[in-house]
Amino acid sequence: MSWLSPFSANATAPVLQEWPGSHTCRPRFMVVGAPKCGSTSLFRYLEAHPDVQQPATKELCYFSRFKRYLTHYRTGPATSWPHYLAALAGVALPRGRGRAGRQGRGRGRGGRRGRGSRAERRLQEIGAGSVHRLAKRAAEQQQLAASEQASIDLLRRSAPFCAQNKKVAFEGCPFYLHERLAATQLRTTFPSMRAIALLRNPRERTVSAFNDYLRMGRIRRAAGGATARDAQMLTLVASKIEMLRSGVRQLEDFDMRILTSAAWGRAWPASQLLVLQSEEMFDAAEAVVHRVEDFLGLRRAIPASAYMRTHNKNTLAEKARASAALNGTLDARSDCCTDAYPCELSRLLVAGLSRHALPPVAQRYTRVSRDLAEIPVEVQPGRRSGQDVAEAWRQASVAERIIWQQL
Numbered sequence: 001m002s003w004l005s006p007f008s009a010n011a012t013a014p015v016l017q018e019w020p021g022s023h024t025c026r027p028r029f030m031v032v033g034a035p036k037c038g039s040t041s042l043f044r045y046l047e048a049h050p051d052v053q054q055p056a057t058k059e060l061c062y063f064s065r066f067k068r069y070l071t072h073y074r075t076g077p078a079t080s081w082p083h084y085l086a087a088l089a090g091v092a093l094p095r096g097r098g099r100a101g102r103q104g105r106g107r108g109r110g111g112r113r114g115r116g117s118r119a120e121r122r123l124q125e126i127g128a129g130s131v132h133r134l135a136k137r138a139a140e141q142q143q144l145a146a147s148e149q150a151s152i153d154l155l156r157r158s159a160p161f162c163a164q165n166k167k168v169a170f171e172g173c174p175f176y177l178h179e180r181l182a183a184t185q186l187r188t189t190f191p192s193m194r195a196i197a198l199l200r201n202p203r204e205r206t207v208s209a210f211n212d213y214l215r216m217g218r219i220r221r222a223a224g225g226a227t228a229r230d231a232q233m234l235t236l237v238a239s240k241i242e243m244l245r246s247g248v249r250q251l252e253d254f255d256m257r258i259l260t261s262a263a264w265g266r267a268w269p270a271s272q273l274l275v276l277q278s279e280e281m282f283d284a285a286e287a288v289v290h291r292v293e294d295f296l297g298l299r300r301a302i303p304a305s306a307y308m309r310t311h312n313k314n315t316l317a318e319k320a321r322a323s324a325a326l327n328g329t330l331d332a333r334s335d336c337c338t339d340a341y342p343c344e345l346s347r348l349l350v351a352g353l354s355r356h357a358l359p360p361v362a363q364r365y366t367r368v369s370r371d372l373a374e375i376p377v378e379v380q381p382g383r384r385s386g387q388d389v390a391e392a393w394r395q396a397s398v399a400e401r402i403i404w405q406q407l
């Protein structure tokens with residue numbers, strides 16, 4: 001049995017290890033995305049199922065390169081894998097304190113950053129710098145060993161939980177759908193796992209993400225009230241399009257990735273991947289929840305009280321206004337296909353797509369995009385209303401929705 005991380009320390013070259021046989025909370029399924037599509041709601045519905053083990057928190061995201069060193073796993077690779085396993089069993093994650101080897105240097109521990117205790121400063125003053133550094137390194141290594149041991153103990157304690165409770169483990173991480181490595185690493189680590197993805201009209205998703213970034217402070221709120229904020233959002237969208245056009249960002253921009261869904265198509269058999277439309281879940285939660293339970297082989301036991309709730313909601317007024325502003329502007333940019341926004345971007349993505357070997361879904365998209373690319377890029381006055389766009393989205397095939405979602 002191995003307690004080691006399945007990845008090497010730099011996380012670029014995965015070294016896959018066997019799942020520890022005694023650990024009974026091996027994930028049977030995951031909600032893998034996409035962000036701002038209702039993944040929190042679906043996660044909460046699923047954790048309300050009596051046969052499902054509630055993980056320590058939503059977004060454990062161990063397989064996400066984006067998340068891995070940002071939040072729970074800052075303690076380093078030797079402890080992060082046991083922490084992930086324990087968290088799947090519902091055991092709270094110890095708080096991260098910076099990467100291994102840097103522990104104990106943060107604010108609030110050992111005084112101000114980089115200055116150390118009074119004794120340490122005195123040692124430095126009297127010219128014992130190297131002695132000081134050696135002593136400090138030894139202390140850090142001791143601390144690291146102790147924390148690794150604590151992680152292993154934590155894991156041993158939590159290992160039998162799912163078998164004892166007769167529950168199945170799961171995880172929810174909206175970023176997995178956007179990450180190529182996650183698709184393959186998850187498939188190798190959990191070959192029989194099932195994955196669920198929610199996809200939403202990209203326009204609504206963009207508005208949702210924008211509002212969320214404002215709330216989190218990732219985008220600074222423009223001064224001047226609602227109109228200024230609408231303008232700010234439109235500028236942001238336009239700048240993303242521009243970045244794609246100029247090749248500065250290509251396909252790597254934060255919510256404009258397309259190749260990753262292709263990676264999921266490649267790595268996962270269709271029978272293990274359920275793609276849902278967010279709007280359907282929002283309008284008819286019960287039917288969707290039953291579909292999900294059937295797909296996962298769970299009995300239909302999620303209580304209605306759970307799926308009547310909405311999680312992560314932005315305020316209605318803010319949403320409606322931002323949505324209208326985006327619809328208006330993007331409709332005016334182009335009317336050459338059913339949804340102006342994906343159409344505008346799709347042309348810009350063709351070059352990127354053709355560089356890769358693609359699964360059938362994306363090949364189809366490339367064909368569509370080539371056709372679109374032949375249409376002159378001149379912006380024509382928009383003839384499509386927001387309603388037409390919503391209708392087109394409803395009628396789009398799953399393949400088209402997957403592609404659009406990445407825009």
Ligand SMILES: Nc1ncnc2c1ncn2[C@@H]1O[C@H](COP(=O)(O)OS(=O)(=O)O)[C@@H](OP(=O)(O)O)[C@H]1O
Pocket residue numbers: 034035036037038039040041174204207208209211212281282283285309310311312313314315319
């Ligand atoms: N049941 C139901 N009905 C209607 N709308 C719903 C529902 N569940 C989630 N939502 C909307 O989904 C958006 C949040 O998505 P996520 O939870 O995936 O966001 S996150 O990526 O985890 O941050 C967020 O969208 P916006 O309100 O447009 O921002 C939620 O309101």
